[in-house]
Amino acid sequence: METLKVGRASLTWLDGGVNFLDGGAMFGVVPKPLWEKKYPSNEKNQIELRTDPILLQLDGKNYVIDTGMGNGKLTDKQRRNFGVLEESTVERSLLKIGLTLEDIDGVLMTHLHFDHACGLTSKEGSKYVPVFPNAVIYTSEVEWEEMRNPNIRSVNTYWEMNWKPITEQVQTFEEEMEVADGLRLIHTGGHSDGHCILVFEEGDECFIHMADIMPTNAHQNKLWALAYDDYPVTSVHQKEKWMAFGYARKAWYTFYHDAYYRALKYDASGGIVDEVKRERDPYQ
Template sequence: METLQIGRAKLTWLKGGVNFLDGGAMFGVVPKALWQKKYPSNEKNQIELRTDPILLQLDDRYFLIDSGIGNGKFTEKQIRNFGVLEESYVEEGLRELNLSTDDINGILMTHLHFDHASGLSRRIGEGKYQSIFPNATIYTSAIEWNEMRNPNIRSVNTYWESNWQPIEHQVETFADEIEIVKGLKLIYTGGHSDGHAIVVYDDGDACFIHMADLMPTHAHQNKLWAMAYDDYPVTSVHEKESWMEYGYQREAWYTFYHDAYYRAIKYNHAGEKVDALERVRYPY
């Protein structure tokens, strides 16, 4: 497991699953001739995407950023359509660190699409599910929580009852932003989903920004490169522009949940890569 120390914050990437999605959908209107130079595709035009939660240790408390794709949540058709090659090993990863799911104090949900939220609960019987992290407060924006429970015609296939009903008693919502502990905030942006949020840790000289699905991979650094999956792509572009400028000035680390090649990249004032943590790649 790769780790990164940023000020008071220690980040560890857990194995939350892997799937393969259409590269064209992931890069929207950007021509393949451009995006493939930055992120390779296979013979089916699919790109490899991780769904790896970040374990964040801060002031003797443990948080997760998103939860992985879980286990046993997908039908055979969904496994095929979503290109799911590997499901979650989050609990195993925690045990390797001498932790358990009971030790997680909070989960920072950037949004509640199935590839981020399916790791919140497990199946315990036919049509029955229970929370995997019983002691955690689960933070999400109020807009996202409302749409999760009342999806529209576009979002109904990505917000699943099995991902919210077992954990609704643990949820704490916010409007614009919420400070979890000193220096660590979850901030509403919209864009990818109506209630999408990013994670910002800014404390003294230490700063990291988790852009979630506003910048799902390092290849999405360009502010104009938005996904076809985005519900509000123009919002995504403007929010990315703002937070990239902020991060460049702070020489912040940018962390990734989906990237198959990098865990985090640090950029200078000009937006040039000056440091990086690569993902250790193993054969599937």
């Protein structure tokens, strides 16, 4: 498992699953000859996307950033349509480093689409139960409201089995929440109405988790928004804001979906100055 140290914060990437989605949908109006130079596709025009939670250890607390694809929650049709080849093994990943699901103190949800939220619950007999029983689950108020009351478009990604079992654990916020000293969840909108990013700052050290506003390294260009975005113009403006912020800080940018990089560090002009590559066996 890959790791990164940023100030007091230690990050470890867990195995949350993998799926293959249409490259055109992931890059929106960007022509394929441009995006394929930065992120390869297969013969079906699909690109490989991880759904790997990040274990964030800070000040004696264990947090998980998003939760992976879950296990046994997708139908055969959904697995086929979403190109799912691998489901979550988060519990096994934690055990490798001496932790259990019960050791997680907080879950930091950037948003609650199924590929980020299916790992919140698991099936036990005939019912669904929380995966992280002792954790506070943080999400924006806007996202939590839509999760429970999806519209005609979002009903296909906000699922009752992912939220009903965890209602007593959820803590929401409006615009911004300081989860720990220097660690903020910030509501951005864009990809979804309630989408959030995560920013950690300590002295000269900084990492930014842009979640699905910048799902892969190939989405660095502020104009490259997803066709999946509910509010693509908002995504563009928020990316512009937070890329400028991070470039000035020479920040690390961490990834949940990228199949090739776990994190990249940029200089003031947006050039790469450091990297954490994913150790990978490419899918054929």
